[in-house]
Amino acid sequence: MNPSANWHRYWFTPETAEQLALVRVVSYGLLFASYLPLDDRGWTQVSPVFWMPISLFHILSGPPRNVAMIGILQILWKVSLLASAIGFVSRVSMPTAAALGFFLLGLPNCFGKIHHLDGFPVLLLCILAVSRCADALSVDRALRGSREMRTGVSAQYGWPVRLAQTLFLLVFFAAGCAKLRNGGFAWMTAANMRSIWLGELFRHTPPPALGGFLAQSTWLSQFAAVATVMIELSALPALFFRRLRVLTVVGLLVMQTFIALMLGVYFTPHLVGYALFLPWERYYRKLHGRRR
């Protein structure tokens, strides 16, 4: 088969409007729940000496100083996430959710350090904003009826989820590559893993006790170091092999759970990435059939 046909088959395998719509409901719903406590107003009180802009934030002359404006923007963002989840005024709410998500989630990263929890959710918001994910199971569709919106099975309903899954897996492949580039094969030694776990006892409050406990075992430290890099690197081939994909996604979820327990770093916003791999339409049909 030629590369063009392979490309088309990989990205544009037809999907139902309902599958993409359910991904919309779950994704925006999870992001709303994850970021409900987010409050960026405190950054207006931080000295400009800390301002180290990243990405498009370079166009700002300095850190935002208006508390009320940040307060309004974050209310607008949370409302837009909710409106997008139910598919209400989606042509406005979804781009708003993406743009404000970029600003509000990116802002804290301009004060010295990028936390890598929020990059993927922003990419997902951008993908959904340009997709046709409100064509089904949305308030917009209910209000307008079926005259203006075509649904059914189409290539247009497949690529957004495929792209989001791909970017999510590439996050981990990138992390695996970074370890080999910056640390080399020595990263995968028991001594290095042990130093990471023990170091977090003093860098993190409260100290993650499990890491300190497991660091006593050389064998476990060695296993964790090798397994981490192997699972992360398997994310690239997992894009192309379905069975490996299932194993890798489960492996990554287990790995991030252990990271939370052992290093105290909670990748809660990444739950939305794992949710992309679930067959939501099958669950929906089962639930729908049971109600009838």
Next chain:
Amino acid sequence: MHPVRFASLAIVGFLAVTGFDIVTGLEHWPFGSYPMYSLLYPEQLSWLQLYGVTDRGEIELRGERDFAPFDEARLIVALQRLQGARGGNQKLDEALRNVLQLYNRGKAQRRSVDQPLRTLRLYTVSWALRPGLQGSEPPGERTLIAEVTANEAEPQR
């Protein structure tokens, strides 16, 4: 534009930036090379640590509650970057004065019974990492890097 062509362009765009960051190790947020915990970690941990001085003596400051809106990891990395920047001493002092203000302001907002800080000190602290540590052990070494006092005219060094 034809929907499939638009989608193809979007896909290529996303993949191009992602691939570029993976290959080069650069960060173009929200894309990135995800370098967290990617370095080799020695058995001697060296880290920055903030201590506050109240009327009752010196206390260790840790956690988001003390530095909000900063979390500890972001604040320490930011201070390290300022320390290494051009005019680092002056920038570090200005940053510490701001952290001192944030602490005292946050304490007042929480109506905490803790005493306000008179002075904020930044130390380099280090531990020899060995199995069996609990996280409550005091540092093996502690070196003062900078110190600022509330309402001070000039920082002490």
